[in-house]
Amino acid sequence: MKKIIILVTVLSSLITTVSCSDDFTDPQLQQNEIIEDTPITTLEQLQTFMNGTYALMRNQYYYGCSYIVYGEVRGSDEMFSNGKSGRYLSVSQFTMNADDGQATQTWRRIYRVIANANIVINATITDGSSEKSINEIKSQAYAVRAWAYFDLIKLYGQKYTQDKNLGVPIILDYIKDPVSFSIARSTLDECYAQIESDFQQAYDKSEYSLGTKQTLTKGAIAALMSRYYLYKEDYKNVYKYASEVTNQYAPIDKGLYVTSWRIEGLNSIFELAYGVSGSLGTAGIAYIFSMDGYANTRVLPSLVNAYDPEDIRATIKKDEKDKTGMLRQNSSKSSTYLEGKYPVLTGEANQKLIRYEEVALNQVEAILMGGGGSNDEALNLINGIREQRGIAPLTSVTMDDLKEERRKELVGEGFRVWDLLRWNKSLTRLGLTGEKEDVLSEGDYRLAFPIPRSEVDNNPGLSKQQNKGY
Template sequence: MAIAISSCNKQLDQQPVSSLATSNFYSDNNDFLQAVNGVYSQLKTYPDQMMWLDEMRSDNINAISDGLRDWDGINDFYPTIASTAFLSTAWNNNFNGIYNANTVLNALSTKSSVIGSSALATRYTAECRFLRAFYYFQLVRLFGKVPLISTPLTAGQVSTVPRNAVADVYTLIISDLQYAATNLPTSYTGSNIGRATSYAADGLLGLVYLTRSGPTYGVDGPGLASNEYDKALALFNTVINSGQYSFISSYPSIFSYANEDNPEVLFDVQYATSLNGGSFPSDLVPVAYWTSLGISNTYGNGYGASSFTVSNNLKNSYTTNTVSGTDTRYAFNIATTYTLGPFIQKYINVAKKGTSGTDWPINFIVLRYTDILLMKAECILNGASGSQADVDTIVNQVRARAGVGSLANVNLTTLMEERRREFVGEGLRWNDLVREGMAVTTMNAWIASDGLGNIDTVIPDYVIYPVPSTQLQTQPGLYTQNAGYN
């Protein structure tokens, strides 16, 4: 299962972090620090998951393959994608993160005295529980029901654990995030910047409640129709009222290589140097773009002549939904002059490229202040405390930064389109649509309006992915496949 360490040479494959379960490993604080860092290390795969399994899945991208590619079925909503490497590696990488978290938590419960500081031991515990919740939340959004494992198990033991109900997995996620919010520091300095904070836990927990509140679609997916919008709103207000974060006046500066960990950032995946960079900036960029720049040593996305064209629907959203002015996010987010079609250029600064197209020294922002603000507006529109004026004020603050005119009486449809323009390339669109019950209707309307015959009709079953076939084969009969998939 997730702890299996075999891998193949596919886009999302990463070698799992070595097990730190050896009983004599934890002899001092430095050993525990290394172990906690090992739990963070699985985050390096998260941005790629969001590009290929969220952005690609949404109406932001109309990808055209030059052959049979792993992502074809993701983009085109095929029911036969259970063997796709993107899915098996996402499953494995998140469970590897959970295994590492459980291993360190187990060691903390028995050997934390060697750390020499009860406060530091508590912080390490809170960091591991935050990360375990993070990985489990990603699994629930991708696959729905998953095995619930809160202690380090052997591969043999894991092979007997069935998939648990989504509600049960959420119970662990919420408990972990509540503990993290109570016990993590509000901020860090120096080399500790980038670690989870109490406000990151608050923000993520708010998103969990918001997601749980979404519709079920009649499947075992992330939505439970729990109507917890007031709980989510309270957590978002905690972040907003903290004074720890602020709304940056320049949209491009949020993503500047020279302005990382700025006041917009609640939590991000850190890529420290060009020797340990990320691949996500070039995941959805055509290889021919690099060739056109005379760059031959850039791996890019490795998909030959495939294109990852930004949809006409998204382009129209930028250009037609303006009261006045030009949306400055459009030119920053989308490369529009490339001959093979526009693509997402949000994170690309060619001068900063490392040794290859998988080596970009830019952090990936997981949760930022503007997202907190817009999710607050989303809660209010779903019935939480607040007024229409509160919603309009938030949305118009975002629009003013983009240089476009203000709106009145913003509704959920308008809000989701504003989120789409704001967060393109950040891997939020698909989850946004699922959360608000818009995935099926919005996607099918887009397929029809853009005349996309290559994409199958979207059905409710497709709000989650299939269980990877590798997992079904590990212990035949232990799992059943998600409805709608072969």
């Protein structure tokens, strides 16, 4: 086979050479060479590059660890960081500056994912492959790009801070001359328009495949769209896409719940594949959450005490070898850790990033907020989850019920901070032992991450667009 060199994008310091992960790529694809002449032209190359795009999402500063931790330790009411091993101190204590490593690395890693997605989206396939096959792969790239921009605006955008409508730079194509690279931040409205356009392209080009869990098919894309529209408070679209998903999938059975986090393909609509070759080891999220790892992130006692004694989500492990529990406590029971959702310390278990239960709760909220459906429908959805967790059904459902069920069901999955902000709740900065230290209300500049100084310094378009306060 002729050696193929894939065209990659270099975007000043914003995005360095894009590569595909070793375990996903043909060994003949050269990962660190920039091409001048030979773009992607075959379906096989397109699939390889899409696989590499998923692999980039596994990075420790994106979904491999940090992005999920951000949603749990930045003032939430379910988990906090105790600062062990020196990790997530500036994040949890809201002391970040423009040189912060977490802010810098997460920005770069997400833009690398976008760069790969751009290459897939813009590729012209000339090997005679069917349009259906090409669209199937490109739909995934559109979905990933929308997802990535959504994640960027949540962290770096200004929806909840001072400027209200500042988003992030939108990059949709190759930039071949990094010396002249200059691109400003788009407004939030412009970012929303791009995200929605990408999601619609992804949705229109995709098909349902209920047994496929490691690529983004129509069900996963519709689920992501319900997540996005919930953030945007567009409840009619939340209901539209969530109800489509809940008609196709079901909650994980009570008898499988605990073990499902270890088993590929169970309890997910989409999961990020790892395996031995893709495992992050000590850099992965299991190490942050586990007592046997860094033991950095703990569950607040208020959440532990809120669970019904029969709730399978709050079963306590007897010891480190016990695989029948979700939570683990130290000998004095003063500290509780969530180990069940990331049960393999070395990190080779697949990561469940989109689940039925999240989408069902999105739908319940949409109904309660007037987006469509009926109260009976909302009650059936929330009770469907409660039944499979071993607890009594509700006789009616309110927003308070919904908020508490999201807290119990989705803990440790990175949603809580965004939920609190959506509900106009203040974030409470907790000390390293979980005590309340500060309250951050809407408008506080610390609710957004700083734009990395290296990006501001090297991109003239960003020179006067740093988030205020940094």
